[in-house]
Amino acid sequence: MIKGPGGKLKIISLALAAVALLLMAATGVVRPAKLPPIKIGAAGPYTGDVSKIGLDGLNAIRMAVDEANAAGGIGGRKIEIVEADDAADPSKAILVAERLAMDRAVIGVVGPMNSATAQAALPTYQRAGLAIISQSATNPDLTEMGYKVMHRICPRDDAQGPASARFIVEALKAKTVYIIDDKTTYGQGLSDQVEPALKAAGVKVLRGQISMEDRDFSPILTRVKSSAPDLVYLGLANPAQAASLIKQAAGLGLKPAYMGGDGLKEKDQLIQGAAGLAEGMFVTSIGRDIREVPEAREFIRKFESKYGAMSVFGGQSYEAANILIDAARRAHADPAKITRANVMTALSKTRGYSGILGFPIGFDSKGDVVGASIFVYQVKGGEFVPVKEYPAVVPAR
Amino acid sequence: MEQLMAQVPQQIVNGITLGSVYALLALGYSMVYGVLKMLNFAHGNVFMVGAFAGWAVLSLFQRSGLIAVPALALAAMALGAIAATALLGAAIERFAYRPLRGGSRLAPLISALGVSIILENAAMLLTSGRAKTFPTELLIPQDAVVHVAGAAISATRLAMLGTSILAMVILDAIVLKTKFGRAMRATSQDAEAAEYMGIRTSLVISATFMLGSALAGLAGVMIGLYYTQVDFMIGFSAGMKAFTAAVLGGIGSFQGAVVGGLLLGLAESFGVLIAPPVYKDAIVFAVLILTLILRPYGLYGKPQQARA
Known part of the structure; x- marks a missing residue:
């Protein structure tokens, strides 16, 4: 072991270190703090009977977020995904919705993917003022119950x-x-x-x-x-x-x-x-097979090289995540002031969003998608x- | 009504196929109860493990191309599942039940519940909670069907029925003709007396567990091939049905287990003639409740005094 400096020197060096530490902390406070990341929830069945569909959706959402982060995130703020596994079980969907609602950094949710889980979790999301955009919940009632937070990019049953x-x-x-x-x-x-x-x-x-x-x-x-x-x-x-x-x-x-x-x-x-x-x-x-949409080719290639053959809702999940990110970018000019409320307003105002599904996406007053085909x-x-x-x-x- | 009658032959076939699987499960349940006087609640999950073991062997065959010889693949699946579940059964007995022997009668029961939770969750983690598909069509053509008196009997069903009967004949021979079988019967009649006669009851109990679990493993493979899909949750309902069949037949009785299994399978099939098919599990529980009320010791069971 190297012998340490003598007593006096030791005290001085310690004091210096303490001052330096204090200074660092102080400048940290004075400098404008780096903004914390923005979180989006991803609710879907990642375990259980329909987990294959859910995991493909989750991977597609990850791709959308990675691409958005590579392009500077939202006004310089990084985007993080909060995974919320509901196992297609309504009672679990409520639990994960509560968890997302309590995390104030979460500004919007992609999912839930199933109609039953969406139906069960909607009251929770509504109370939290947390906008959701479902890629695949098709039950008509979901947008008929007056929940302002509900949006979906799939046509109804x-x-x-x-x-x-x-x-x-x-x-x-x-x-x-x-x-x-x-x-x-x-x-x-x-x-x-x-x-x-x-x-x-x-x-x-x-x-x-x-x-x-x-x-x-x-x-x-x-x-x-x-x-x-x-x-x-x-x-x-x-x-x-x-x-x-x-x-x-x-x-x-x-x-x-x-x-x-x-x-x-x-x-x-x-x-x-x-x-x-x-x-x-x-x-x-509830949508054109995205393999027939030219704009989707790049996405499919990237997805399948990374995660293997894509199942039915991969494209929809990617699109839903992108629409939510797009809404967050439009929500407020100052990225520090993006809130659940202004993201929801911006999301509802989405019109003519052109992505990979092969038709321009917008929402009507209930949150249903317009212009889709069966x-x-x-x-x-x-x-x-x-x-x-x-x-x-x-x-x- | 005419439509209802037209379904009868088919439902008989459905009931017997299903019943033969329940019978195998109930046999294992009854055997274990016989020697230990305890309900092995983990039995259904051993069945589930057997189904997955069969699936694992099948995927191995599929990858190696050996699947071109269906008979070999089927035999390997059955043997693989039997080996895996026999080992599992021995391990469960050794580590979860034996340390508790001689203690409170409730202790091994709770331990059994614990084992079943461990097995189910382990299977969930190992399979990521996904259902595994059995490519049964590679082994037995799915649309190979014989028509008898208005009922369609597929090759898969015939194979299941044949395997069950074979397993029961072998089991019968083991129990009645071998030394081990005699030791097992002696142990189940009176373990203490058997011990005095020089029977190593610990070994007998262990072997009985292996045999019972192996039957469950075989049933798991058959169900996998029949349903063409297995997941980590199939153990629970299988365990309940095995228990019901064993209780219906008279728990501890071998004939009872077979008759109980067949009757339960038929009850389930005929129940859905009248009730919507979605209630088929409710019918099973109704049978259990009725048995417990009307004939608590089952069809073949003898009223027994509770032992300390």
Whole structure:
């Protein structure tokens, strides 16, 4: 060990060090402090049954934030993501919403991704004045309950349901349809929109339910079989469950035509999961497949080189995060004065935002997206091929 | 009504397939109860681990291309799951139950609940909470179906039924014809007396745990192939059904476990003829409650005096 300086010198050097420390602290106070980072919440199912969709969404949000940070953040302030895993469970969604609400640095939230979680968490976000922008919660009620914080970039089920019904009637000319839903706000909600539209067109409709925890579908499929429908409509939130159901149906000698909602448009889990048995199935989509949008090419390339094949809501999540960041940038000229309130105002005023979804995005007074379309895709040769486009029209309430 | 009748043959097939799996699970439950007089609440989670072990073997085969020989893959899956769950069963018995033997009767019960929570959460962490898909179609064609009297019987179901029957025949032989089987029966009749007769009951209990867990592991693989998808949560409901089937048949009785399993499978299938399919688990619990009220010692069980 090196011998230290003598007693006197030691005292002087210590005093000097103390003064230097004080000075440093003092100048720190005098100099304008570096602004703390701005946080955005990312609420979605990162574990559990639909975690694949959730994690792809989260990765897309990360990409949007990384790019924004590389471009100087928001007025020089860095953006941070607060991950809020709700496991697609409404009770957990409330808990994570409370957590986001209590962190005052959080100025907006991308998500929740599921209708049920959004519905459960909305009152909490409303109380906190925390604007949310959902990429995929399609239940009509969400924007009908008067919550100012609610925004979404996906068209509603009451636009998707009737469009599906129109396709079933006009293009497929089905006479009997069996609807199976999974009791979720999304699955049952969408099925509730398809049913009346089919009945109005004179189609005979039968309904049955399973739950998200079900793995054995023979009971319901045995019922389906005995009513010999032309088409089975799957109002399910989990594409892997749909794939499993289709496989088990084949095991019962049941091979009807299938149609499902946007939640099932997932190549990995639906098409590959069903091992060729999903061939010919139709799904509606609440947006154009971004692989057909030129502006999205760069995003998809980057995403897939980093995280592998992208599932259905990756593009929507990226877009939603970018719209929220854009709103925060417009919220106040002085980056120190960005608040939840002015971010919400700026977000509501979003008009003609042009990103990667292939249509200019804006919100109406309820927070619903304007100008979207519903697309019908068919599984052909192991891919989703677009077959029809309908404007997303919500019937008058 | 006509539609309802048309579903009957199919629901019988559904019920028997499901029931054969419940029977295997209930057998393991009953065996353990027999030798230890304790309810092994971790049994359902051992079943879950078996399903994942089968999945792991299957993915290995898929990666190595050996899957082209389905019979080999199926046998390897079954053996892999049996080995994994037998080891797991021995470990659970050794570390979670044996230290508590001779203590309060409640202690191992609580320990069992703890084990089931550990297994479930470990599986959740290891699988990131995601469901694993069994590419069953690579082994057994999914649309290979035989039609009998209006019921469709798929090749998967036939394989399940065959495997269950084979497992039960082997188990029967072990229990009735081997020395170990005799030791096990003796231990379950009276452990203390068996000990006096020179039976190493500790070893017997350990082996019984392994055997019971192996049955659960085999059931796990069968369910994986049948449902084509498994996740870390399947253990809970499987455990409840195994318990119900064992109680229905008379816990501790082997015939009872098989009959209870089949009856429960049929009750579940026929229940959904009348009630919406979404209530199928509620039907199982209704059976459990009715059994406990009307015949608490089950169909084959004998009223027993509680032992200290």
